Amino acid sequence: ALSVIYKTTPLELLKGKISNKTSSEIGEKEKSKFDALYSFDEAVNMVAEEVLPSVVNIRVKVVKEDISGNKQEGEGVGSGIVYKEDGYIITNNHVVGEAAGIIVTLADGKEFPAELVGGDANTDIAVIKINAKGLKPAAFTSIENIKIGQIAIALGSPFGLQKSVTMGVISALGRDIPALGGTIPMVGLLQTDATINPGNSGGPLVNSAGQVMGINTIIFSPSGASAGVGFAIPSDIAVNIARQIIKFGKARIPFIGIEMGLNNTEIKGVYINKVTKGYPAEKAGLAAGDIITEFGGVKVENPYQLLAKILSYNVGDKIELIIYRNGSYVSLSVLLIEKPAIVPSQ
Template identity: 35%
Template sequence: MSLQRFLHDWAIPGAIGLIVAAALLFALPHLRAPQQATSPSTEMQGPVSYARAVNSAAPAVVNIYTRKQDPLSNHPLSNHPLFRRYQKERSQPSLGSGVIVDTSGYILTNYHVTAGAEEIAVVLADGREAQATPVGSDSNFDLAVLKIDLPNLTAIEVGDPERAQVGDVVLAIGNPFGVGQSVTQGIISATGRDISNTREGTYPQSFLQTDAAINPGNSGGALVDAYGKLLGINTTVVEGRDYTGGISFAIPANIALKVMRDIIEYGRVVPGWLGIEARTVNPNLARAFHLPSTNGVIVTAIYNNGPAHLAGLQPGDVITHINGDPINDGEHGIAAMATLRPGETVTITYIRDSQVHNTEATVSEQPRPREQT
C-alpha cells in the first residue's frame, strides 16, 4: 500500500476522529468516565463551618439584663457609707438570654432569669435596646414570656425536637458572663431526660441533654440544630463539687411554645389532661401482656368521665402513639401530655388483648382534686 493511500484511508480520518472526540469530552463533561466513589469517611464529614446556621438564628437571640429592687432600701442604716456600698453590690444587674419567637415581639426566656425583676432590658443582636414587658411566667416549667415593641424583628425558625437524635450537632447561642452574644457547639447527648427529681418545682418533662457549653448568662438562650432551627431553650446544667462541664439541659421547643401560647391566651399554663394514670412498660409487663416490645405506657387507672374514659380506654390498655407520634416510654408520654391543649382532639393508638386499636379523645383541663372520682 502506498504512503499516500495510507494517509488518505486511515491516518487522516483517525486524526480527525480523535480531535472530534476530545472536543466532545471537553464540551460535554458528563460523558467522561465516572470518578472513583467518595470514601465513607469523607461522606460522613460535617461542614467546615456553621456560620450559615448562626447567621440564621443569632438575630433572634437577645441579651437580657434585669435589675431587682433591694428589699433593704428603707433600712434605718441606708445612709451609712458601708451600707450604701452593700446596696450597690446587691443592685448589680443579673444576666440572661432570650429568644424572639414571633415578629410581634414575643420573647421566650427562663423564669429564673426574670423572677422578681423590677426592670428588664433587652439588647438585640443588631445593638438595639428595649424595655421588656413581662407577659407571664411559670416556675414549674422555668419559662417566662416577655414582650418588646420594636420594628423589623427577626423571629427564629422552629425545628422539630421530637426528631432530634443522639449525636446530632447543636449550637448554643446566648450571653455567657455578660461578654455579649456567643456561640458554643456540641451534640445532643441524650433525649427524653426527666430531671424533675433534681430541681424543686420542676414539671416532669423530656429535656434535651447536650454537651455544648452552657455558662451563667446562657440561660434562656437558644439551642439550635446545624441549620439554625430552634430545638430548645437552654435552662440548666448539672452542678457538683467536681463538675467540669459537659451536661446541660434544654426545654424542647414544642413544649416551650405550648407554654407561651397558654400564658398569652389564658395567663397561665394549662396542661392537657386525658384522665389516666400510667406507667412505663418494663420487660416483665411486656411478657405478661404479650406485647411485642416495651414501647408505650400501660394504663393503670382511668378517671370516670375523663377524656380517656369517654374515648373507651380501660386499665390494662397500652398506649403506643398519640397523634401518630410514638410513646416510647413514660418520660415521652409525660412530654406528649405537656404539649396537648384543652379542647384539642387527639388520636390515641393502643394495644388491648394483643390487638391494635385507635380512638379519639378530646383533651380537657385537669380538674381540681376534689372534682376527680
C-alpha cells in the same frame, strides 16, 4: 500561640500563606483537609452571623426577703430569642418568672424595658415583650429533624457575656427530669455538650442551618459551671407553649386524667394505674389496667414519652390512641382538657 509569634491568623495558616511549600507541594490530599476545615469554619461563622441578631441579653431585678423579713434586691442574667418581629421574645420561666424588673439588650446594643407576658413553670418557658418593631425572628426546626450527633451551637450571655457562641453536638434525645416543686416532669429534653453556663438560660441551641432546635434550660454540674451536660427544651414544646402564652396569657397544659404506674407486663406501653372519675380518660373508655401503646399515631413506651406527646398538643384537641386490654388492641379517642390547678385524687 503561632498566631502571635508570626503575626498571622489560623485562617492564613489554613490557606497556606506562611508555608514554605506551594499548594501543589502540599498535595491535593492535605489541601482538601485544609479546605474542609476552612469550609467548616466559614459555616459556623455564617450560622453565628445569621442567628446572633435574634439573640438578646436579659437582666432582671429580683426582690427577696431575708430571714428577718427585710427586702433584699439582687440581679440576675439570662438570654432570650426573638420569636416575633413586634417584640415577643422566648426565654426561660426561671429567668424572668419572679422578676421585679426586666431589661432586654438587643444585639445592636439598644436597651428596652420588658414586660412579662406569661410563664410556665412546668415547661420552663416564658414570653416577654418589648416595645420594638422590625426585630429579626429566629427560624425554628422540629424534633423530627433533630438527630443524635449533629452539630449543636449554643448562643447567649453566659455570666452576662453577650453574643457568646459555643459548639458541640446533640448528645442524646428524649432526656427527662423528674418533677420539682409541684410541677410536672420536664420531658423530651435535648442533651448537648455545647458549653452552657449560667446566663445561657433562655438562649437558643441551633443547628448548622441556624434553626432553633431548643431553648437552653439547665445543666448538670457539680460546680455550677459547664461540665459538658446541658439540656434544652425542644423547639416544638417551646413554640407551642409560647403561642399559648401569647394567646391566653398563660400555658394551657393538656390533661386526660390518668395515674400511670409500673408496667410489669411484656407489652410495651404506659400502664394505667388509675383513671380519674369524670375526666377525659374515663369518658373515652379507658380503665385501670389498660396499657397505652400509641398516642397520636406514635408509639409510647414509658410515662415520660406519653407526657411529651401530650404536651405537643393543645387543649381541645381530640387524639386517637391505642390501648392493650385483655389480650386485644383497642382504638379509642380522647379529648384533651386544661390541667386543673388541683388534680383530683379520685
